[in-house]
Amino acid sequence: MTDRPPLAPTPSLDTAGARTLPAAAYVDPVALEAEKDRIFGRTWQLVAHATDLLRPGDFVPVTVLDQPVVVVHGLDGELRAFYNVCRHRAGQVALTKGNRKSLQCRYHGWTYGLDGTLRTCPEMDGTRDFDKADFGLVPVRVDRFGPFVFVNLDPEAPTLAEVMGDIPGEVAAAGFDIDAMSRVERRDYVVEANWKVYVDNYLEGYHIPIAHPALFREIDYDAYRVDTFRFHSKQSAPIRDLKPGEEIGRDRRYMRSPEGETDALYYWLFPNTMLNLYPDNMQTNVILPLGPDRTLTIFEWYYAAPGTPEGWESMQQAIAFSDEVQHEDIVICEQVQRGLRSNAYDTGRFSAARENGVHHFQSLVREFLGED
Ligand code: FES
Ligand SMILES: [Fe+2]
Structure with missing residues (x-):
């Protein structure tokens, strides 16, 4: 975990003096590409529910728009997420939900531990300057609010807890036991x-x-x-x-x-x-x-x-x-x-x-x- 600066204070809003977003922001395909990158690529995205990942070894492929991600319940009990992209030639390591001790790419069989490390890669011995340790799955941040599993593609983004502020406490105070629903x-x-x-x-x-x-x-x-x-x-x-x-x-x-x-x-x-x-x-x-x-x-x-x-x-x-x-x-x-x-x-x-x-x-x- 990197140390992130505390959240800047909430800017005050002058709604009375403001104008709405221009129409082009809603119709322009170029605007959407920028939003994918700068908004969806930098914020917490709700992708799964704890019941999808109950047992150690459970994994579920998800997407953040067009970015493939796999969320894994590790054998050590930790929840982890990775880009669902093999470091060889970009096959996918999880095609469906499942439960296994490792993730094997369905293209040439490179096999990764549930902690993302590359374990086996057949017939790579003659490849110069190749170190398996450099070819683990690329990690993605993952966090939970109760049973709701979120991922964030931006390593620098504020934590989910910072983004949610008082919501968890308010939801509990309103009488909702979200884990039991x-x-x-x-x-x-x-x-x-x-x-x-x-x-x-x-x-x-x-x-x-x-x-x-x-x-x-x-x-x-x-x-x-x-x-x-x-x-x-x-x-x-x-x-x-x-x-x-x-x-x-x-x-x-x-x-x-x-x-x-x-x-x-x-x-x-x-x-x-x-x-x-x-x-x-x-x-x-x-x-x-x-x-x-x-x-x-x-x-x-x-x-x-x-x-x-x-x-x-x-x-x-x-x-x-x-x-x-x-x-x-x-x-x-x-x-x-x-x-x-x-x-x-x-x-x-x-x-x-x-x-x-x-x-x-x-x-x-x-x-x-x-x-x-
Ligand atoms: S692309 Fe995954 S093993 Fe080749
Ligand atoms: Fe409405």
Whole structure:
């Protein structure tokens, strides 16, 4: 571990005086290449879950956009990650999830220990100035938040703990034991819009009254707030009391409970990871660019007690509810992408009351691209 300087203080944001990112940032393929390198190549990316790597010897191939990585549960119990690239002629050392004592490249059979060292490489004796010790797998940083496994391609980046700040403590204080929750569902949605359009949209509640009528009924919009930190932000919205005549399951999805957490909490980690906490479930979203105007969003749902009949029923309702909200967001994002391509639009302004989270994200994009 290198000693990294402490995080610089969070810059103060002048949302009232700012302009939105220019339209070109959302449509230009060159801009996306720069973002892959300077944003996705330098930040913590959620790539796996602890259940993928339970036993010593378990390994799972993942990608950070187009960079192949393998995450390994070592025989010594340590979690490690490496570029999934053989040092011979760039074959891949893990093609599928598995459990082994070593990783063997499927091309010419070079074999690496789970600690990345090159163990055997047939018929290399006559090769001049070749030392096996110089040809280990290239390590990648890996860390965990509870069961969530993140990797970071940048050796100089702040730690995951620094990026997350108070999130782990707040999640525990809200009553979520994330290690004890099970993944019950995954849904992938392809959105025909730039990944930043999707993230911008996620980071404000300003559109809820118009775009999400059912969600609007659940929350106290006036009390909705967005707090920004160095590399993450938090949106919170109290769940509204039932109005006379409203029924749970018919008019409303969630109910204020006298004990426990009664806010919907939406955490976002720069640039593309979201953790959404509702009274009875948790959801992760990972947002991945497929092209300048194409984005994959991966949703996963977690429950504390998915095995019980009530758990099952409530789970299906929660999934259907966020699926509805997601479809409303996709429609909006795809409209915005067409608007960003129009001759009429270059840049806009923020609502200072409601869009500080969007401005915070866009400021980090500019910072990472070196445009400040
Ligand atoms: S490329 Fe891996 S052994 Fe040749
Ligand atoms: Fe939305």
